[in-house]
Amino acid sequence: MNGTKVEKLKNLVSLFVRIDTQQKTQIFGPYLWSLFVCMIYGFSFKAALLGKSVSLGKHYLDFPLFLVTGLFLIRLVLPSMKVFHNPFEALTTNDLLQWILVSPTSLWEFFLAGGLWKFWLAITEAVSILIFSKIFIGTPIRPFLNPSILIALVLMICAYAGIGMMLSASALTLKRGSFLFPLIHQCSLALGGAFFPVFLFPKPMFLLSQCLPMTNALQIMRLSLSGASFSEEMAAIGILAGMALLFLPVGFLCLKASIAWCRKNGKF
Amino acid sequence: MFAIEIENLKKIFDPPLFSKQRPVCALQGINLQIPQGQIYTLLGPNGSGKTTLVKILAGLIPPTEGIARVAGVSVLDQSELTKKIGLFFPGAKGLFDFMTGRENLHYFTVMQNILGESAQKRISELGELFGLGAFMDRKVYSYSDGIRQRLRLARAMLHNPDILLLDEPTIYLDPIAVREFHKILEVVLAKDLKKTIILTTHQLEEAQTISNVLGFLFQGRIVWEKPADVFRRGEANLLNDYIKTVGLNHLL
Numbered sequence: 001m002n003g004t005k006v007e008k009l010k011n012l013v014s015l016f017v018r019i020d021t022q023q024k025t026q027i028f029g030p031y032l033w034s035l036f037v038c039m040i041y042g043f044s045f046k047a048a049l050l051g052k053s054v055s056l057g058k059h060y061l062d063f064p065l066f067l068v069t070g071l072f073l074i075r076l077v078l079p080s081m082k083v084f085h086n087p088f089e090a091l092t093t094n095d096l097l098q099w100i101l102v103s104p105t106s107l108w109e110f111f112l113a114g115g116l117w118k119f120w121l122a123i124t125e126a127v128s129i130l131i132f133s134k135i136f137i138g139t140p141i142r143p144f145l146n147p148s149i150l151i152a153l154v155l156m157i158c159a160y161a162g163i164g165m166m167l168s169a170s171a172l173t174l175k176r177g178s179f180l181f182p183l184i185h186q187c188s189l190a191l192g193g194a195f196f197p198v199f200l201f202p203k204p205m206f207l208l209s210q211c212l213p214m215t216n217a218l219q220i221m222r223l224s225l226s227g228a229s230f231s232e233e234m235a236a237i238g239i240l241a242g243m244a245l246l247f248l249p250v251g252f253l254c255l256k257a258s259i260a261w262c263r264k265n266g267k268f
Numbered sequence: 269m270f271a272i273e274i275e276n277l278k279k280i281f282d283p284p285l286f287s288k289q290r291p292v293c294a295l296q297g298i299n300l301q302i303p304q305g306q307i308y309t310l311l312g313p314n315g316s317g318k319t320t321l322v323k324i325l326a327g328l329i330p331p332t333e334g335i336a337r338v339a340g341v342s343v344l345d346q347s348e349l350t351k352k353i354g355l356f357f358p359g360a361k362g363l364f365d366f367m368t369g370r371e372n373l374h375y376f377t378v379m380q381n382i383l384g385e386s387a388q389k390r391i392s393e394l395g396e397l398f399g400l401g402a403f404m405d406r407k408v409y410s411y412s413d414g415i416r417q418r419l420r421l422a423r424a425m426l427h428n429p430d431i432l433l434l435d436e437p438t439i440y441l442d443p444i445a446v447r448e449f450h451k452i453l454e455v456v457l458a459k460d461l462k463k464t465i466i467l468t469t470h471q472l473e474e475a476q477t478i479s480n481v482l483g484f485l486f487q488g489r490i491v492w493e494k495p496a497d498v499f500r501r502g503e504a505n506l507l508n509d510y511i512k513t514v515g516l517n518h519l520l
Binding site: 004007008011012015018019022094095096098099100101102103104105173174263264265266268 | 281282284286320323326327328329330347349350351353355357362363364366367371375376378379380381383384423
């Protein structure tokens with residue numbers, strides 16, 4: 001990337017920052033939420049759950065750490081899915097889409113700039129959960145830097161970005177489908193095993209939960225934090241990589257085709 | 269060379285996916301030639317195809333059939349076309365209200381690939397040209413509709429295009445703001461800067477006051493083209509011609 005392109009990208013990112021920080025208080029909401037949740041859980045654990053563990057098959061993980069991993073990952077699901085949809089919504093809400101389509105800046109540059117900003121927000125929110133959980137619950141932060149956890153994060157983000165692109169394509173061409181974003185987010189929240197182990201589910205729900213990228217990412221994270229070896233995490237990594245490799249290119253092609261269709265038929 | 273050349277231009281819109289609706293034929297063979305430096309106004313009732321034609325000329329939608337060239341560039345050549353045209357669409361929004369006029373123009377220059385000092389210079393030039401000086405550092409939400417329109421026009425001019433496509437630019441303006449806006453179009457853009465302006469409007473008085481030529485679009489066809497002088501001199505009456513073309517049945 002040459003200097004001009006970097007300067008342009010920097011400017012476009014700052015545009016999305018300006019759009020999102022019109023009301024300055026808006027930006028602190030998620031961080032305050034992280035603080036509040038960690039305080040509440042801190043008190044709960046001190047009362048009853050501190051020292052209890054959750055079974056992961058051969059391994060066990062302290063319940064506080066089990067829960068913090070869930071809280072951490074759930075913050076990344078929606079921004080990953082909406083990485084392409086959020087900038088698009090920002091442009092249409094401000095009535096700017098047509099103007100941008102006749103400028104030399106492509107929609108993909110906007111998606112990249114908007115996505116970078118949204119990811120920055122999501123990652124800092126997730127990190128704030130780790131920091132507050134360290135303060136209020138006493139969970140360690142260092143084990144989160146394990147390579148297999150980082151691999152799981154990247155693969156999960158890619159898989160959800162792919163799903164998000166498919167949903168964006170549907171929202172663009174069929175003029176419906178935006179409701180699917182919160183639906184999949186809620187399914188991930190309920191079935192992904194963020195707050196309790198998925199083996200507690202009845203079998204059909206358990207099987208459904210295995211189809212979610214989040215369940216597999218959590219499995220990898222929790223196994224890694226409980227001291228399991230890399231070979232024990234391989235099965236979940238393989239499934240998650242398969243999902244990322246399937247959803248990301250399919251989502252990209254769907255979104256590209258839907259943008260072309262919208263341009264051809266004046267549907268923007 | 270003509271600023272705009274259109275030959276047998278047709279546009280058929282596909283129905284939404286999985287719907288039983290039929291394709292819609294919005295333009296049925298448009299032929300048009302507009303010389304440089306003219307203000308050409310497109311008239312016609314709602315749904316006649318004016319905005320579709322403007323969108324095709326802007327490269328927002330491709331034609332189904334036929335050829336359209338803007339300043340010698342095919343409308344299908346998006347990367348070259350963006351340099352030649354400045355677009356002005358109506359709409360209550362279209363600007364970042366929480367930013368100043370200068371900040372708005374800054375972000376739009378970025379989108380036009382104009383960066384650094386040349387961007388600042390261009391913004392100052394346009395602020396002066398459109399009489400925005402005192403307003404440039406105020407937030408856009410405090411602007412009147414007239415000042416907003418001027419800012420939109422400045423935005424369309426950021427990359428100094430040869431041709432301006434203005435879709436109902438005076439729709440929200442009071443008569444005084446309309447007059448000021450016309451002055452900018454006629455004197456600054458058309459006369460001084462020799463820009464070609466394609467305008468769509470429903471205001472008949474506006475059309476005959478500022479245009480060089482009027483074209484009447486009805487059911488996807490240009491049914492007549494007349495010099496605006498004919499109407500200004502009183503040799504013909506624009507409202508009568510409008511009603512005659514559209515038919516009273518269409519109006520009632």
